[in-house]
Amino acid sequence: MRFNLFKKKNTGSEKKEATYLTLRIRETVRETPDTLTVYFEQPEPFLDYKPGQFLTLILEIEGKQERRSYSLCTSPFVDPFPGITVKRLKGGLVSNHINEHFHPGKRVTVMRPIGNFVSDYHSQNKRLYGMVAGGSGITPIMGIIKTVLVNEPQSGIHLLYCSRSEEMIIFKDAIENLQEKYPNRLRVWHQLSQPGPAWGGACGRMDKETIKSFFSDLTQPREFDPKFFVCGPEGMMATAKTALGELGISEQTILSESFYLEKEASEPNDDLPELLSRPVTIVLEGEEHAFEVEAGKTILEAGLEEGLDMPYSCQSGLCTACRGKLLSGEVSMSEDAGLSEKEIAEGFILCCSTKPANSEVKVNIE
Ligand SMILES: Cc1cc2nc3c(=O)[nH]c(=O)nc-3n(C[C@H](O)[C@H](O)[C@H](O)COP(=O)(O)OP(=O)(O)OC[C@H]3O[C@@H](n4cnc5c(N)ncnc54)[C@H](O)[C@@H]3O)c2cc1C
Ligand code: FES
Structure with missing residues (x-):
C-alpha cells in the first residue's frame, strides 16, 4: 500500500x-x-x-x-x-x-x-522501453526497470549501459538476477570504456553507431509503443539523443535526466533588460513575502538572503527544487534545462536561474 x-x-x-x-x-x-x-x-x-x-x-x-x-x-x-x-x-x-x-x-x-524523469506504468501498457545509462546514470533507471518488469507484464526493456570497467558496473548482480527472472523481457548490453583483459563484451566509448544498432529493432513498425530514458554524462546523453533522432525516434518519446551541467562562459546579451534592483513578491506556502532583488542577483539568492525558507538544491537549473509559477510580471531565465516544455508553457520558472525583468514579478512556490 x-x-x-x-x-x-x-x-x-x-x-x-x-x-x-x-x-x-x-x-x-x-x-x-x-x-x-x-x-x-x-x-x-x-x-x-x-x-x-x-x-x-x-x-x-x-x-x-x-x-x-x-x-x-x-x-x-x-x-x-x-x-x-x-x-x-x-x-x-x-x-x-x-x-x-x-x-x-x-x-x-x-x-x-x-523530478520529471517519470512516466505512467500500468498493466495495460504494451511498450518497448529503450534505456541508455552511463555510470551513476543507472540509478533512476534501475527503479524504472524494476517497476516496468512488475507493473507491465506486456512490456519489454532494452538497456544499454556504459561503465568504466567490470568492477565499476553498478547493480551488476541485481541486473543479472532480473535478466534471469525475466529472460524474454529484459535485454542488457554492457559497454566498458576501460575493460580489464578478461572482459569479453563490448568496449570503447558509447558512440552513435553502437546506440543505433542496439535500438534499431525498436524502430521497426510493430504494435509496441517505444519510450526512451537516457541518463548519464552530458556527452553521452547528447550522443544518444542524436542517434535516436537519426533512427527517427521523436523527441517526445525520449526522457532524459541530467546530473550535472557544464557551465559555458556566458556571452554578453544585448537583449537583457537594463540591470536594476527590482521588487519581487514570493508566495510561499500561501504567505506573501515582498523583497528587493538586487541587480544581477537571482530571485532565489535574494530570497535566501531575506531569510526565506525557499526550496532549492543544485542552484544550476537542473533539479527543479526551486520551481515556482510566475503569477505576474516579466523575468529573464538563464537556465531551464530541468523544466519540460509543458511546464515552461504553463509559466513555471526556476528561481535559482531567474532574474526579475520588471517590477511586477510575483511568483507562487507550491
Ligand atoms: C536530478 C539529479 C539527480 C542526481 N542523482 C544522482 C545519483 O543518483 N547518484 C549520484 O552519484 N549523483 C547524482 N547526482 C549528482 C549529485 O547531486 C552531485 O552533483 C554529485 O554527487 C557531486 O556532488 P559533490 O558534492 O560530491 O561534488 P561538488 O563538490 O559539488 O563538485 C566537485 C567538482 O565536480 C564538479 N561536478 C559536480 N557534480 C558533477 C557531476 N555530476 N559530474 C561531473 N562533475 C561534477 C563541480 O563543478 C566541481 O568542480 C544527481 C544530480 C541531479 C541534479
Ligand atoms: S535549485 Fe535546482 S533548478 Fe533551481
Missing part, C-alpha cells in the same frame, strides 16, 4: 505535502569501490515517490549547509525501503562524505521526492 505525505496547510481545507522529512538510514550497501547505496527506513506515513524521482539531501558539512540531489534507485512498487546510490566524484564534497560517513541509524534531512 502507498501513502501520501500530507500536512495541514493554514488556509482552508487545502493540503500540502511536507517539504522536508527526516529519514533514518536502515542499511548501506557497497555496490562498487566508489559507489554506495543507502537504504532508508520508511517514514510514517510511507515515502510517496514515483520511479525515477530524486531526493535532495540537506547535510551539515564542516559547519556549512550543503544540498545535493540523488535519484531513488528503488521502485515504490517493488522495494520495501527507498534507496539512493551515490558515486564518489573526484574532489566532490558531498559524494565523498556520503561514501565515508553514512551508516545505519544516522538521520538525514531530505526534501520530498520530485
Whole structure:
C-alpha cells in the first residue's frame, strides 16, 4: 500500500505535502569501490515517490549547509525501503562524505521526492522501453526497470549501459538476477570504456553507431509503443539523443535526466533588460513575502538572503527544487534545462536561474 505525505496547510481545507522529512538510514550497501547505496527506513506515513524521482539531501558539512540531489534507485512498487546510490566524484564534497560517513541509524534531512524523469506504468501498457545509462546514470533507471518488469507484464526493456570497467558496473548482480527472472523481457548490453583483459563484451566509448544498432529493432513498425530514458554524462546523453533522432525516434518519446551541467562562459546579451534592483513578491506556502532583488542577483539568492525558507538544491537549473509559477510580471531565465516544455508553457520558472525583468514579478512556490 502507498501513502501520501500530507500536512495541514493554514488556509482552508487545502493540503500540502511536507517539504522536508527526516529519514533514518536502515542499511548501506557497497555496490562498487566508489559507489554506495543507502537504504532508508520508511517514514510514517510511507515515502510517496514515483520511479525515477530524486531526493535532495540537506547535510551539515564542516559547519556549512550543503544540498545535493540523488535519484531513488528503488521502485515504490517493488522495494520495501527507498534507496539512493551515490558515486564518489573526484574532489566532490558531498559524494565523498556520503561514501565515508553514512551508516545505519544516522538521520538525514531530505526534501520530498520530485523530478520529471517519470512516466505512467500500468498493466495495460504494451511498450518497448529503450534505456541508455552511463555510470551513476543507472540509478533512476534501475527503479524504472524494476517497476516496468512488475507493473507491465506486456512490456519489454532494452538497456544499454556504459561503465568504466567490470568492477565499476553498478547493480551488476541485481541486473543479472532480473535478466534471469525475466529472460524474454529484459535485454542488457554492457559497454566498458576501460575493460580489464578478461572482459569479453563490448568496449570503447558509447558512440552513435553502437546506440543505433542496439535500438534499431525498436524502430521497426510493430504494435509496441517505444519510450526512451537516457541518463548519464552530458556527452553521452547528447550522443544518444542524436542517434535516436537519426533512427527517427521523436523527441517526445525520449526522457532524459541530467546530473550535472557544464557551465559555458556566458556571452554578453544585448537583449537583457537594463540591470536594476527590482521588487519581487514570493508566495510561499500561501504567505506573501515582498523583497528587493538586487541587480544581477537571482530571485532565489535574494530570497535566501531575506531569510526565506525557499526550496532549492543544485542552484544550476537542473533539479527543479526551486520551481515556482510566475503569477505576474516579466523575468529573464538563464537556465531551464530541468523544466519540460509543458511546464515552461504553463509559466513555471526556476528561481535559482531567474532574474526579475520588471517590477511586477510575483511568483507562487507550491
Ligand atoms: C536530478 C539529479 C539527480 C542526481 N542523482 C544522482 C545519483 O543518483 N547518484 C549520484 O552519484 N549523483 C547524482 N547526482 C549528482 C549529485 O547531486 C552531485 O552533483 C554529485 O554527487 C557531486 O556532488 P559533490 O558534492 O560530491 O561534488 P561538488 O563538490 O559539488 O563538485 C566537485 C567538482 O565536480 C564538479 N561536478 C559536480 N557534480 C558533477 C557531476 N555530476 N559530474 C561531473 N562533475 C561534477 C563541480 O563543478 C566541481 O568542480 C544527481 C544530480 C541531479 C541534479
Ligand atoms: S535549485 Fe535546482 S533548478 Fe533551481
